[in-house]
Amino acid sequence: MPMELKRVVRRAVMRWKGKQNSPAPILPDKFKTVSKKQCRSFHPCPRFCNFAQRIPMTDMRTILCIFCALCTTALTAHAQSSPTAQTMERLGFVDIRSVDSTIQVSLMYARADNFTGQVLYDDLREAYLHPKAAQALAKAQHILKTTHPELSLKVFDAARPMHIQQKMWNTVAGTPKNIYVSNPKNGGGLHNYGMAVDVTLCDAKGDTLPMGTHIDYLGRQAHIDTEADMVRRGQLTRQEQKNRQLLRSVMREAGFKALRTEWWHFNFITRAQAKAHYKPIP
Ligand SMILES: [Zn+2]
Numbered sequence: 343m344p345m346e347l348k349r350v351v352r353r354a355v356m357r358w359k360g361k362q363n364s365p366a367p368i369l370p371d372k373f374k375t376v377s378k379k380q381c382r383s384f385h386p387c388p389r390f391c392n393f394a395q396r397i398p399m400t401d402m403r404t405i406l407c408i409f410c411a412l413c414t415t416a417l418t419a420h421a422q423s424s425p426t427a428q429t430m431e432r433l434g435f436v437d438i439r440s441v442d443s444t445i446q447v448s449l450m451y452a453r454a455d456n457f458t459g460q461v462l463y464d465d466l467r468e469a470y471l472h473p474k475a476a477q478a479l480a481k482a483q484h485i486l487k488t489t490h491p492e493l494s495l496k497v498f499d500a501a502r503p504m505h506i507q508q509k510m511w512n513t514v515a516g517t518p519k520n521i522y523v524s525n526p527k528n529g530g531g532l533h534n535y536g537m538a539v540d541v542t543l544c545d546a547k548g549d550t551l552p553m554g555t556h557i558d559y560l561g562r563q564a565h566i567d568t569e570a571d572m573v574r575r576g577q578l579t580r581q582e583q584k585n586r587q588l589l590r591s592v593m594r595e596a597g598f599k600a601l602r603t604e605w606w607h608f609n610f611i612t613r614a615q616a617k618a619h620y621k622p623i624p
């Protein structure tokens with residue numbers, strides 16, 4: 343048997359060298375049983391040979407194809423990431439849909455229909471958060487789905503670079519609406535640390551539930567501490583109040599804190615904690 347195998351190997355080498363006009367060695371199954379010593383005489387890399395000997399050739403081809411496909415996918419995904427998304431990832435923030443793909447995302451500052459009237463995110467389409475906040479948001483989605491499987495969280499803004507915060511501040515500076523926007527000179531707000539999220543509820547079609555005002559409404563009707571009065575005065579329906587209460591309930595249970603002046607805004611930590619332990623996004 344060893345002599346026969348030796349002949350097989352020699353023939354394969356001869357073909358490889360082009361002596362029989364064959365483009366590549368065609369090795370019969372018997373080659374797989376060649377001894378280590380015989381294999382070393384054939385192959386210049388014994389380590390590879392020892393490894394390769396244990397894997398059938400067809401499986402080896404499959405492994406190589408999968409490896410190449412994974413490399414191509416990773417390179418394509420990276421190439422498709424916007425510069426802002428790449429910056430977020432480099433700083434350690436995570437795309438919330440990579441944590442829970444059922445969470446809906448529709449960034450309001452990637453469109454002009456926000457309180458500034460401008461498109462502020464030229465290239466960002468994904469919602470990024472600090473990993474701890476992203477995990478908590480996924481927990482909120484899980485809690486929501488447990489009692490209301492037909493509903494979903496829908497994120498309108500999350501981590502926000504400080505230079506975007508500056509553009510927002512510029513539109514309200516010197517007006518009564520400046521109470522709704524954090525001043526970058528004072529360190530910005532928790533969005534700038536990836537520790538706050540603007541979020542609402544949507545149905546299975548992605549349509550947002552009525553909450554009394556649209557997200558980003560800078561005014562008293564968006565406040566959460568006067569909802570009962572607004573319901574009595576007919577400024578907020580009982581259903582809109584219930585929708586807000588459901589949103590606050592799941593977000594609070596997941597560890598977020600509501601903001602008095604914006605029903606859609608939730609902080610994961612305090613501003614003091616952020617300044618003490620984290621850096622804002624430039
Ligand atoms: Zn916010």
